[in-house]
Structures are given as C-alpha cells and as structure tokens.
Amino acid sequence: MVVKKRLDSGFRGFQVPAIPRHPRSARRRVPFKKPVENDPACAFELLASLAGKLLRESESSASSNASGGNHQPAFSQCVVEQERHDEVKPPMEEGIHNGSCAERIFMTEMGSRKSGVKPLDYVETDSALESISVRKNSDCWEKTEPDVKSDIFKWESKFGNHSNRLVKVPEDQEADNSAFEGLSLGDKISLNDPFELCTKSPVGLALVNSNSDVKSPFHGELFPNASFSGHGNDIKLGFIDDDENFIRCNKVCTKSAFRPKQHISHRIIRKTSKPWKVAPKLKDRGHSRFDEGVKTLNRKRKTCYSFERSQHCTLFKRRKFFDRGSVVTSDGGFSSDSVSDSREKGVDGDSPSSSGKLQQSKDSHVKFSIKSFRIPELYIEVPEIATVGSLKRTVMEAVMTILGGGVHVGVLVQGKNVKDDNKTLLQSGVSCKENLDKLGFMLEPNSFEVSPAVCVGDPSQCETPQPSRSQGTPVLDSGVTDTVKDNSLLTNTGNHVEINHDPTSWPTDDTADKLTPDSRALVAVPNRSTKALTLVPVNQKTRRSELVHRRTRRPFSVSEVEALVQAVEELGTGRWRDVKLQAFEGADHRTYVDLKDKWKTLVHTAKISPQQRRGEPVPQELLNRVLAAHAYWSRHQAKQHGKHQAATMNITEA
DNA sequence: ATTAGGG
DNA sequence: CCCTAAT
Numbered sequence: 001m002v003v004k005k006r007l008d009s010g011f012r013g014f015q016v017p018a019i020p021r022h023p024r025s026a027r028r029r030v031p032f033k034k035p036v037e038n039d040p041a042c043a044f045e046l047l048a049s050l051a052g053k054l055l056r057e058s059e060s061s062a063s064s065n066a067s068g069g070n071h072q073p074a075f076s077q078c079v080v081e082q083e084r085h086d087e088v089k090p091p092m093e094e095g096i097h098n099g100s101c102a103e104r105i106f107m108t109e110m111g112s113r114k115s116g117v118k119p120l121d122y123v124e125t126d127s128a129l130e131s132i133s134v135r136k137n138s139d140c141w142e143k144t145e146p147d148v149k150s151d152i153f154k155w156e157s158k159f160g161n162h163s164n165r166l167v168k169v170p171e172d173q174e175a176d177n178s179a180f181e182g183l184s185l186g187d188k189i190s191l192n193d194p195f196e197l198c199t200k201s202p203v204g205l206a207l208v209n210s211n212s213d214v215k216s217p218f219h220g221e222l223f224p225n226a227s228f229s230g231h232g233n234d235i236k237l238g239f240i241d242d243d244e245n246f247i248r249c250n251k252v253c254t255k256s257a258f259r260p261k262q263h264i265s266h267r268i269i270r271k272t273s274k275p276w277k278v279a280p281k282l283k284d285r286g287h288s289r290f291d292e293g294v295k296t297l298n299r300k301r302k303t304c305y306s307f308e309r310s311q312h313c314t315l316f317k318r319r320k321f322f323d324r325g326s327v328v329t330s331d332g333g334f335s336s337d338s339v340s341d342s343r344e345k346g347v348d349g350d351s352p353s354s355s356g357k358l359q360q361s362k363d364s365h366v367k368f369s370i371k372s373f374r375i376p377e378l379y380i381e382v383p384e385i386a387t388v389g390s391l392k393r394t395v396m397e398a399v400m401t402i403l404g405g406g407v408h409v410g411v412l413v414q415g416k417n418v419k420d421d422n423k424t425l426l427q428s429g430v431s432c433k434e435n436l437d438k439l440g441f442m443l444e445p446n447s448f449e450v451s452p453a454v455c456v457g458d459p460s461q462c463e464t465p466q467p468s469r470s471q472g473t474p475v476l477d478s479g480v481t482d483t484v485k486d487n488s489l490l491t492n493t494g495n496h497v498e499i500n501h502d503p504t505s506w507p508t509d510d511t512a513d514k515l516t517p518d519s520r521a522l523v524a525v526p527n528r529s530t531k532a533l534t535l536v537p538v539n540q541k542t543r544r545s546e547l548v549h550r551r552t553r554r555p556f557s558v559s560e561v562e563a564l565v566q567a568v569e570e571l572g573t574g575r576w577r578d579v580k581l582q583a584f585e586g587a588d589h590r591t592y593v594d595l596k597d598k599w600k601t602l603v604h605t606a607k608i609s610p611q612q613r614r615g616e617p618v619p620q621e622l623l624n625r626v627l628a629a630h631a632y633w634s635r636h637q638a639k640q641h642g643k644h645q646a647a648t649m650n651i652t653e654a
Numbered sequence: 655a656t657t658a659g660g661g
Numbered sequence: 662c663c664c665t666a667a668t
Contacts, residue, residue: 550662550663551662551663553662554662574657574658575656576656576657576658577655577656577657592655592656592657593657593658593662593663594662596656596657596658596659597662597663600658600659
C-alpha cells in the first residue's frame with residue numbers, strides 16, 4: 001500500500017520564518033549546490049546526537065573532575081556545521097530549516113580537559129578559557145573572546161549568524177542521551193530545524209550578541225545568572241547572532257540597527273557569559289508552535305532550551321539599505337530576510353512562522369517580513385510502512401532536488417508574477433496598500449533568466465503613502481503552525497508540510513502554478529530504488545532529461561504499421577490492449593498507448609497529402625486501409641456505444 | 655491498468 | 662512521445 005499525498009501547498013509548509021539573513025559575501029551568489037553527502041534530513045537526528053554526545057562528554061568530564069575535587073567546568077568546544085549551508089542558501093532553505101537559524105553549532109569545550117573530544121575544525125581552543133580562534137569559515141567568525149566560563153554551545157545561524165540565541169542546558173536537567181549516539185564533537189551536522197525544538201523552552205534563552213556595537217532591543221541579560229558553576233556540566237546552547245540583530249527591532253529597522261557588512265566579517269563571539277538580556281521579549285516572541293515544541297521537548301528530556309529569535313527579512317540590497325538607512329542585505333542577492341520584524345504585537349496569538357507581515361512606513365519604504373516561500377509543488381509517494389525518518393529524508397530530498405538546480409525567487413503581487421525585475425515596487429504595486437496582503441514570494445527552480453533579486457527597485461520611489469499596516473495580516477502564510485503540536489520531536493519537516501492545501505493560506509496560490517508551470521514540480525517516481533521513494537523534479541526543461549528520460553524515438557517500420565493496421569482492422573480502435581497483445585506481443589517497447597498514438601498519426605497521415613508526410617513513407621495501400629478501418633470502426637464504435645448503452649439500460653431495468 | 659485525447 | 666483525465 002502506498003500513501004500518496006499531494007503536497008498541494010507545495011512546500012509552502014516549510015516555514016520561512018522571517019529570519020534575518022546576513023550578507024554572506026559572495027557565497028550567496030554561488031549557485032546553489034546540490035545537497036552534499038550529508039543528508040540534510042538527518043540533521044535533526046544528528047543534532048540530537050551531537051547534543052547527547054556533548055552532554056555525555058560534559059558529564060564524563062565532570063565526573064572525572066569531580067574525582068579530583070576542585071575543578072573547572074569542562075567545556076567542549078566544537079563547531080558543528082553543515083558546510084553546505086554556507087554556500088547553499090537559497091531562500092528556500094530558510095523554509096526548509098524553518099527559520100531555525102542555527103545551522104552551525106558551536107560546542108565549546110572550554111576546559112583544558114577535552115574528555116576525548118577531538119579538535120574542532122572550526123574552533124581551536126587554546127586552553128581553558130582562552131581565546132578561541134574560530135576558523136574564518138565564512139568570513140563571519142574570527143576570534144572569540146574567552147569570556148565563556150561555562151560550557152556553551154553556540155549555535156550560529158547558518159544563514160548568516162543572525163540570530164543570537166543562547167540555550168542553556170543545566171546539568172541537573174536530565175537529558176535523555178539515549179538518543180544521542182555516534183556523533184562526536186566536531187562532527188558536522190546540520191540543524192535543519194531542530195531549533196524549533198531546542199530553542200523552545202521555558203528556561204529562557206540568552207542572546208549572545210557578538211556585536212557590541214549594535215544594540216538591539218533584545219540585547220540584555222537573559223539569564224541573569226547564566227553560569228551554572230558548581231556543576232561544571234552545565235551546558236549552554238547559544239545561538240550566536242552576530243551582527244544584524246538589528247532587525248530585531250520590533251518596529252522598523254532603524255538605521256542604527258544596521259551596520260555595514262564589513263563588520264560582519266569580523267564577528268566576534270563575545271561574552272557569552274553575559275548574554276544579552278532578552279528574557280522579557282522572549283516571552284513575547286514565544287510562538288505557539290514553538291511553545292508546543294518546547295513542552296514536548298521538556299517533557300521528554302527535561303532539557304530546557306529557550307531561545308530568542310530574531311526574524312527579519314531583508315529584501316533590499318545592503319548597500320541601498322545602508323544608504324537609506326534602512327536596507328540590510330545580503331550581498332545584493334535576494335534574500336528571504338525580512339526587512340523588519342513585523343511582529344510587533346499579536347505575536348502571541350499568531351504563530352510567527354505562519355504569518356508574515358508587510359507594512360509600509362512613512363518613509364516610503366515597503367517593509368515586511370516573509371514567513372515562508374511558496375515552494376513548487378511536490379508530489380511524494382511513500383509506502384505506508386515508511387518511517388517518519390524516511391519521510392523526512394524524502395521530503396528533504398525533494399526540496400534539495402529543487403534547490404540543487406538552483407532557484408530564484410519569484411514575486412507575486414495579487415497573484416500575479418511580477419517578472420519585470422526592473423520595475424519598482426511602486427510600479428509593481430507592491431507598495432500599494434491593497435496589495436500588501438497579496439505580496440508573495442515563491443521559489444522557482446532553475447530559472448533561466450537570472451535576476452534573483454526580486455524586488456527592490458529603488459525604495460526611494462515608493463512614494464505611496466504607507467500607512468502602517470496593523471500587525472496581523474500575514475503576507476505569506478503557511479498555515480502550518482497548528483500542525484506542530486505534540487510531535488515536535490518528530491516533525492520538523494513533516495509538520496511543516498501541508499498535506500492539504502489550504503487556499504486561504506496562500507492568497508497567491510491559485511495563480512502561482514499557472515504563472516509558473518515550470519516551477520511546480522516534483523513527482524514521485526515509483527519504485528525507483530530501495531528507498532521509500534524517489535522524487536523527480538518535473539522541471540522538464542532542465543531536469544526531466546536527467547531523471548525521467550524521454551523514451552528514445554522509435555519510428556514504426558512499415559512492417560509494424562502493417563501489423564498494426566491488420567490488428568486494428570480486426571479489433572477496432574478501442575481495444576489497444578488487445579491490439580498490443582495480438583500484434584505486438586513481443587515488442588516491449590511498443591505499449592498500447594504507443595499503438596494508439598501510432599494509429600492516430602496514421603490516420604492523420606493518411607488524410608494529408610503525401611508531400612506533407614515525413615519520415616519513412618508508408619505505402620499508400622496501408623494508408624488506405626487505415627482510412628477504411630478508421631471509418632469503419634468509427635461508425636461501429638458509435639453503434640457499439642449505442643448498443644452498450646441500451647444493454648446497460650436493459651440490465652438496469654431488469 | 656486501460657482508454658481517449660490534447661500537447 | 663508525453664501527460665492527464667477518466668474509466
């Protein structure tokens with residue numbers, strides 16, 4: 001039995017919480033690579049494993065230390081990262097990861113004791129509490145300060161370190177390590193969403209801001225007493241947000257909130273021991289779905305994580321943004337970052353992940369956040385007995401397949417695809433108040449006409465009066481929020497996928513497909529491998545050839561035509577299966593559909609003048625027979641039809 | 655799985 | 662030939 005589900009909503013379900021994106025240097029421009037070996041789908045599991053590993057390391061370390069009596073907390077420092085993330089950052093990925101910004105995990109082993117932990121690829125610990133050199137992996141990290149006095153996991157948003165979060169995992173909290181196996185520090189993993197889980201916790205989260213220059217409203221001490229000293233086992237998970245926390249501004253991004261990219265490249269992780277205080281806000285930002293997840297998590301692991309999330313979207317090019325005091329961006333490329341944190345109020349009520357907002361400000365700038373992108377429809381087919389894990393992987397594969405070919409963003413205004421990239425927002429109507437609700441973004445696989453930069457004309461041209469929109473209306477809504485309930489541990493992906501399309505979720509949905517037929521696409525290819533399922537992108541222009549080969553053309557020979565005509569003369573034109581069996585039994589490459597098609601063409605050929613015919617000429621004699629048979633069976637069929645109906649009626653009556 | 659038709 | 666809808 002197979003479960004076929006049409007993910008009608010496309011992967012819109014993959015929430016793309018408005019998460020801040022950072023300029024990530026040229027990397028962003030690198031064509032999206034195909035997913036690497038790391039199975040993204042396993043990210044969560046990996047994360048879990050990693051965490052477990054870490055915990056264990058920490059514990060063992062602690063115990064060993066304990067024996068020695070006085071001891072310093074052992075720290076583990078390592079970086080976990082899915083490299084792919086550095087280079088592959090299609091907007092969609094945000095969706096995939098559901099805004100969980102943490103893709104890179106830094107586990108810090110601060111103690112001189114490493115508990116057998118291997119050196120990290122990215123971070124080198126000089127020694128306990130010394131400065132930490134962070135590999136300049138993505139020109140985002142350089143040096144960290146040694147303030148960390150307790151174990152800390154720093155999770156950096158793979159997307160550009162925008163969200164600072166510090167999650168603390170007190171040792172006293174029983175962590176279920178059972179699930180964490182086989183992962184060693186330094187292992188690379190991706191956090192595809194785990195954040196949702198890990199970051200949802202009542203415990204509260206400390207925001208680690210590496211950029212002291214920028215004071216976002218969120219900066220503050222989350223955990224007044226973040227250190228859990230005395231136990232050396234305490235672990236904090238920190239989401240390191242480097243720069244642009246700015247966008248965090250609840251209202252509109254203020255100039256001061258932004259800073260040039262240059263700074264970004266010199267990010268410093270600092271004073272994790274003094275996380276910015278954000279607790280109060282945390283609550284405000286607690287999103288229903290996250291909360292749910294947290295509960296579950298806590299229930300299961302008693303591990304508390306909390307998080308502070310910054311979500312913003314940037315649609316403007318950085319330079320411009322900067323010049324105008326309001327643009328943030330990522331190296332010119334379009335990013336799904338939201339320009340501002342539109343969730344000023346009502347955050348509690350609606351889950352941020354499912355709602356986006358667009359607002360206009362007085363300064364003629366269109367500001368909004370993107371909650372999610374519409375993603376080309378995916379069709380997935382998996383056996384009922386497939387595991388959730390396989391489903392996740394499958395979905396991930398599907399998504400990555402799309403991404404693998406590169407994606408670009410499409411902009412929809414009132415359901416219409418705005419293809420002219422040179423249009424200004426004003427011209428496109430994006431800035432129109434009426435269209436605010438109808439602004440949508442979608443990912444389009446493998447575009448041929450580049451220009452990923454969607455929007456943005458010149459902001460200064462947005463002169464339309466822009467009454468600030470009241471918070472609520474989501475521009476993009478995945479409507480998934482509700483689905484994330486108890487199974488937070490299982491779902492990331494799954495929960496974010498809407499199985500049933502809810503038209504109301506996506507205002508632009510109805511037209512999206514029509515507008516971009518090429519972008520709709522993935523179909524399940526049954527039985528293609530041992531895997532639960534295989535997804536094949538349907539983007540015909542670019543991928544079908546790779547995945548679903550068109551059968552090689554095999555012109556019918558005259559003898560074949562003769563056999564066909566013979567069979568049809570006897571059997572008629574409505575029994576192709578029989579024709580196949582009778583005349584092409586052994587010809588596996590000729591399906592009854594082929595025969596039917598051939599007959600169709602034969603009839604057509606017979607009707608046209610010989611000059612118009614192409615290919616190997618078919619004897620006129622045969623064509624004549626074709627016409628005769630066609631005429632005959634056409635009439636016969638009509639009669640048969642009538643008889644059949646009559647018969648049916650009689651039966652019914654009888 | 656077949657059949658019928660449009661692309 | 663492909664793709665779909667309808668059987």
